[in-house]
Amino acid sequence: MEVKGTLKSLLSDIRIKYNTFSKAQKRLADYILCEPEKVTLLSITELAGKGDTSETTVMRLLKKLEYDSYQVFRINLAKELTEKPGETLNEELSEEDGLATIKKKVIKHNVTAINDLEQTLSEDTIAEFLEFLAASKRVLFFGVGASASISQDALHKFGNIGINVCSHPDPHQMNIICAHSTPDDLFIAVSHTGESQEVLNAVSIARKNGSKIISLTSYANSSLAKMSDLYLLSSTNDKKYHSEAMASRIVQLTIIDILYIATFMQNEDVYFEEMNKSRIAVALNKT
The missing domain is CATH 1.10.10.10 (Winged helix-like DNA-binding domain superfamily/Winged helix DNA-binding domain)
Structure with a gap:
């Protein structure tokens, strides 16, 4: 055999x-x-x-x-x-663990989760993301709760190189923005479970307007993944003592970094110039 x-x-x-x-x-x-x-x-x-x-x-x-x-x-x-x-x-934490063991196990768990990206995030998926991005005029990054911070990180990175991006953590604002979305918009939804009702509502509105949907979730069989044109998996079996989506959050931030760098390297000269504009603008707030 x-x-x-x-x-x-x-x-x-x-x-x-x-x-x-x-x-x-x-x-x-x-x-x-x-x-x-x-x-x-x-x-x-x-x-x-x-x-x-x-x-x-x-x-x-x-x-x-x-x-x-x-x-x-x-x-x-x-x-x-x-x-x-x-x-x-990848050991589970126990009540008897001391601080040194806790530190070691948490680091190991997060490193393992990131290493799993070698398998979960294929080059074909990244290439498909880049195609969706190139065909869009505006990118909407949305998530609620802990996922809102992932969306804000993406807003900062992609906005820094001059891409027309939008993000808002308030569900009412999310729905209002999506109500005016178009087929030229790319909606990137972040949800660990893929079942956050606020995110699903916003996605549903954007889909009706013809926007393309990409999701960043840990559940391939979730409602969000099923509603998406493309989904990127951040799946990891978080441990008993971990808060929900603890390692998944680290993985999602890493995915955003990969997508950002892949985007930047596609047109390095243009994006480097745009990034310098952002640096000069931010420098006005520094002494």
Whole structure:
């Protein structure tokens, strides 16, 4: 039986698809992520027992990971642990952890989440974003709550190089702006769950006006992703002690950075000149 190559990380794939798993599958995924070395030594029956579930559930999980064989899954997992021993373990925080351990685990979790972007954010997706951006006359970055700060960061970066951008954290203002959107507008919606009603309402209005929709979300099966022309995944299985979207927020900021740099490098001379204009303008406020 042919063993899959290591074009993508098996453990990254689990983290990326975590939000699509059933409760029983998540128990299995949690065990695999926390104890990958032990899993390589377990039979399918033993792994099912660790997740308090059945062999059928194990195979359903493997199907979502694109594996037809538990044996091949174990071989690839063992290979990954050998090739990347320092990149696999992503431990949960516990009540007994001291400050040094807390610091180490939080840093590790965030670094792992960012590294997963190698798999979740393809070059084709970035290229498609650039095509949407080039075809638009105005870009609307919207998000509420914690996602509002991501939108404001994008506003600052893209506005800094002269792109016509708009952002507002107030849901009423979002709807008003979207009510006057056009097919020349590009709407970029940020929502960790993809179920924020305020964002969905704004997207719905913009869609009716023919605006293109790009979403930045952690859930590929969310309402927001389904309403989008293109979605960029920031998925990561945040841990028990993390506030919601904690690592996802770091990933989303990194995605914005990647999109900004990719945009800048497409027309470096023009954007560098525009950035200098912004620097001179900001310098007026400095002594």
